[in-house]
């Protein structure tokens with residue numbers, strides 16, 4: 270009996286170990302998932318996308334077709350599917366959102382940009398963006414599209430805080446205006462913002478008067494047609510649209526999932542009753 274006891278003890282302690290492991294690792298992972306994504310020189314600004322918000326997706330599609338489609342195709346999606354999913358009547362979509370007159374409504378959303386030429390113009394060909402919300406992530410896109418800034422040393426006069434030395438010009442400058450770098454707050458070692466212990470003000474410069482974070486905030490030399498809040502809303506809708514493009518069936522999949530779970534729950538009742546009926550006379 271000693272031997273069996275020893276065996277039991279082993280499995281018991283393994284059980285305890287498993288519980289401890291689950292209790293420590295699982296919450297840690299959850300915390301990890303919450304922390305901000307890395308956005309180059311800064312933490313990403315976070316957003317909550319919602320692919321069931323059709324008005325937002327429609328506005329996003331409008332921005333995309335007007336400002337991005339010329340350079341970035343969406344070649345794994347079709348005009349018609351997008352129109353239908355977004356609840357935009359096909360004739361209106363053709364008239365106002367499909368600028369490629371030669372493409373049929375059922376066609377893939379390609380564009381006419383020549384890759385080799387584009388490489389000469391921008392240093393890198395503009396990638397297809399159908400899956401970019403999945404290759405990157407919505408927070409990254411949201412931050413990237415709001416952090417272009419003037420930089421005279423670059424070929425198109427702009428740089429980006431998230432994607433350093435990016436080949437893309439600031440195509441939404443007429444909306445946002447052209448941001449210029451100004452000194453901004455820096456992170457302290459404890460993860461917060463570095464402040465002067467006496468005055469409580471953000472520390473922007475070192476002892477020699479050099480900016481610690483030369484591009485930590487923006488000023489606007491040229492104003493855009495939108496306020497910063499309006500611009501953020503436009504970018505939110507645009508990223509929401511790209512999130513939809515990355516997985517068009519997403520909203521439907523989640524809706525069906527609810528029905529499937531409800532069916533399983535209901536089925537469980539009958540399965541349970543039937544099981545009880547079968548075994549009634551056996552015991």
Ligand code: HEC
Pocket residue numbers: 332333336337338339340341391392393394395396398401404405410413414434435436437438440441507
């Ligand atoms: C004039 C052409 C042009 C237009 C218009 C344009 N882009 Fe770009 N974009 C580029 C180029 C070129 C790159 C590649 C830059 C590089 O790799 O250096 C790029 C890169 C990107 C990337 C990074 C892709 C990655 O994962 O590396 C994203 C995201 C992006 N563009 C989004 C947009 C959005 C959204 C719009 C519309 C508001 C837009 N672009 C309009 C030329 C353009």
